[in-house]
Amino acid sequence: MTPTGRLAGFVAETSPGELPAEVVAAAKVAILDGLANIVAGAGQPVAQRVACWATAQGGTTESTVVGGRQLPSALAAFVNGVAGHCLDYEVQGYPSAHGTSSILPAALALAERTGASGAALVTAYAVGWDVQQRLRTAGERTxxxxxxxxxxxxxxxxxxxxxxxxxxxxxxxxxxxxxAASRAGGLFANNGTMAKALHPGGAARAGVECADLAALGVTSNTEILDAHRGFADALFAGEADWDAVTDGIGKRFHLVDPGFSIKPYPAEIYMQWPIDAAATLRARHRLSAEDIAAVVVEPPLYRADLSRPAPATGLDGKFSYEYCVTAALVQDRVGIGTFADAVRFSPAVEQTLPKVVLRENPDIPKDKLDTWARVTVHTHDGRELRETCHSFPGSVARPMDRDARILKVADCLASVGAEDRVTRLVDVVERLEEVEDLTELTALLG
Structure with a gap:
């Protein structure tokens, strides 16, 4: 059987109630984090503009978007996908991929439209995550x-x-x-702009549209993944690791093996290590902008597009080692508000940012499961302060406990004045596999 056929069989044969308990538990952790991101992200300019555009399209009211409006399912998935990704705060798989903002909005929109159960939503999320991560692993080298x-x-x-x-x-x-394979794309050059959030938002929309079209009998190449001039030829240079796609399928789930990272900071994944190191230095030594003479950052991945010494906006700062370390050194806490333009151009940031330089360290492993980062601060009074982060809180090696995860959910909802929904949202998601329909859950998005 072809790789496409194996994945399609896995999707068709995996039914609610059949997932291992640890997969259900992991899926609920990721879904809760994802819903918190969707609610918080809906307050960002890009999500508001996309929601305005989608609402203007009209159409059948089928699925809920944050704010309580209902849109056609594909558009609801698009809006919620953009909202879920625009903070760059959602969980991240290994190898790196933002699964939740592509998968959850698509599954949620259709589950609401069809009256599906919470167990069906959990199953769809787990299946979607596994398909995505298997393909991501297959193309990692090429x-x-x-x-x-x-x-x-x-x-x-x-x-x-x-x-x-x-x-x-x-x-x-x-x-x-x-x-769906013909809808693949999205360029790294758009990182740091609003367009980046349209990648997973567009993926969520494509998922709904393509599943609906297939159900109606629209045809496609059913061996698309390894077909001549197909998905792998176009995007993996024709050298996909098909064993990574098929081995253990239905028995080994990527949600638990190797698992995922829960971001403690709303920034690009490689920023997590140096932010944590810098934040530790500030807290331990009670640093302020006035103390800092120079800063050296040895990042986990030395890549040109992640060095942005003068980011144009706070959003651009999510992809800047220099800005992220600066913010962690001059703010008590790196959170959603850190990446507002008001903080980016604040006096403390403007004073410190030019003092930060990157230094490539060839001894730092490139694999995210083993990598690390070091931040060294030279102070005006002659001190040399150094901190190394091997595993940030929320990483696979240093997972967040339930209390920490709920604090992140509360932080997300509080950012848009929805802190009163935290307890109810946590309650619904933690018993999601027992919920008969999603009315209670979607009401919390209003």
Missing amino acids: ASRSFHPPGVVGPLGAVAAAASVLGLDAVAAATAFGL
Whole structure:
């Protein structure tokens, strides 16, 4: 059987109630984090503008977006996907991919439209995550670095989740994969702009549309992944590791093996290590901007596009080692508000940012499971202060406990004045596999 057929069979054959308990538990952790990101992200300018555009399109009211409006399912998935990704705060798989903002909005939109159960939503999320991460792993060695993973594998993860909710058989699921593969794209050059959030948002929308179209009989190449001039030829240089796609499928789930990281800071994944090191230095030594003479950052990955000595906006700062370390050194806490323009151009940041330099360290491993970062601060009174972060809180090696996860959810909801929903949201998601329909959950998005 072809790789497309194996994945389609996995989607069709995995039913609610069949997932291992540890997979259900992991899925609920990621779903809760994702919903918190969607609610918080809806307050960001890009999400508001996309929601305004989508609302103006009209159409059948089928699925809820944050704010309580209802839109056609594909548009609801698009809006919620943009909101879920724009903070760059959602969980991250290994290899790196933003799964939740592609998968969850697609599954949620269709689950609401069809009256599916919470167990069906959990199953769709787990299936979508596994498809996405298997494909991400298959192309890890050869994938073009110009493409942003959520735009490449996101449509396939989203359509897997959508097909799961709709109960498509293996043939229809393979057709849906063929349709979604033609929607793959998304360029790294848009990192630091509003366009980046459209990658997973567009993937979520594609997932809904392509699953619906497959259900209606629209045809595609049902062997698209390894077809001549197909998905792998175009995006993985024709050298995909197909064993990574098929080995242990249905038995080994990427949600638990190798798992995922929960970001403690709303910034690009490689920023997590140096932010944590810098924040530790500030807290331990009670540093202020006036103390700092020079800063040296040895980042986990030395890459030109992650060195942005003078980011144009706070949003651009999410992809700047220099800015992220500066913010961690001059603020008591790095959070959602850290990446507002008012902070980016604040006196403390403007004073400190030019003092930060990067230094490549060849001894730092490139694998995210083993990498680390070091920040060294030279003070005006002659001190040399150094801190190394090997595992940030929330990483696979240093997982967040439940209390820490709920604090992150509370932080997200408080950022948009929705702190009164925290307890109810946590309660619904933690018993999601027992919920008969999603009315209670979608009401909390209003």
